[in-house]
Amino acid sequence: MDYELIRKRIQAITTRINEIGGEVQEVVIDEPVSLEQIIKTEEQLGVTLPESFKKVLNEFSGNFSLRWFLPDNMEQPNEFREIFCGTPHWSLELLPQFEEDRIGWIENVFPNPKDDYDVVWHNKLAFCEVRNGDYLAFDMKNSGDAPIVYLSHDDGEGHGFKIANNFVEFIDNWSRLAFVGCEDWQWLSFTTSPESGIISDGVAANRFRTWLGLEI
Template identity: 60%
Template sequence: MNYELLEKRIHTIAFNIQQIGGDVQEVVIEPPTSHKQILQMEERLGVNLPESFKIVLQKFAGQFSFYWSLPEDLVTPHEFTESVSGNLHWSLEILPRLEEERKEWVNQVFSNMEDEYDVIWHNKLAFCEVGNGDYFAFDLIDGHDDAPIVYLSHDDGEGHGYRLANNFIEFIESWSRLGFVGSEDERWLPFTTSSTSGILAEGEAAKLFRTWLGLNI
């Protein structure tokens, strides 16, 4: 992955959002994480982090945060009435807390392994909190070196269990081309066609969205 291009893309998104009167919180791109720090975290968590996630942590940023929102009076195409903000963050150091929260949801609410909704919460590693009780997580069920990205909804959200990408690099590559729109599922669902399609950065909805916001990315 071209990380210089990714960083340029992030700042392009921020600039365009501000140009149309939107709000952009500070873009945080912290220095990469060391291999030793990753090994220590894996030992603490008791799991191996997915390979693509480790690559991004070591080559791009150990911590990343980006949030934007559009002005309330902006005329919005009907397809994107919910797609009015963008949010993504990750940090190596925050993983234990997110995992503790996910496990608490499993133990208290989603414990039934026979229930098709509950079971989606199991064998995951949460890495990004949406802020409403939902999470983005790595699906560890196959036990491979890498892991797909799935959405965990706590309240029957339509995006529950959606597979958004095959790995973390694919995830940020596709989602960045949509300005990281989200992170609530109703904000990114227009850019999928099924629970297994992933985020379609070259779909018709994505092209229309970029045109609307003037994003040449």
């Protein structure tokens, strides 16, 4: 993966948000973490982290966060009216807390693996907490690497949608869409089905970049 390209995209995104009068609240790209730190976390969680996730943690950043917001008075095309921010983040250190929270949802709200809605919460590994209480998570049914899916706690339209086939694909596609907000209503415009994942070269994605004035 070309991490320098990802850094350039982040710079382009933050520059453009500032140019249009939006707000960039945070840009955090901490140092990569060691394999020893990753192994320690795996032992704490009792799972092996997906290969592409470990690769990014070890080669790019073990703690990443970007927070930007569009101007309140900005007029948006109808198809993008739900998009108002970008809030991507991941952290090796926070994984155990996210997993504890996910397990809590299973124990208290979604306990039945035979229920079509509940089962989506099972056999996952949460890595990104959405501000509305949902999560982005790895589907741990796959060995070696894992696709990324959306976990909604409140009948969200994107519940169970596959967002990407693996973490590297996820970052690549998401960054080309300015890391639009984690809430499903912000990225659903860039999917065509529950299995399509985020499509960064589709018609909607190209229209979005043109509207926002981003060449990434």
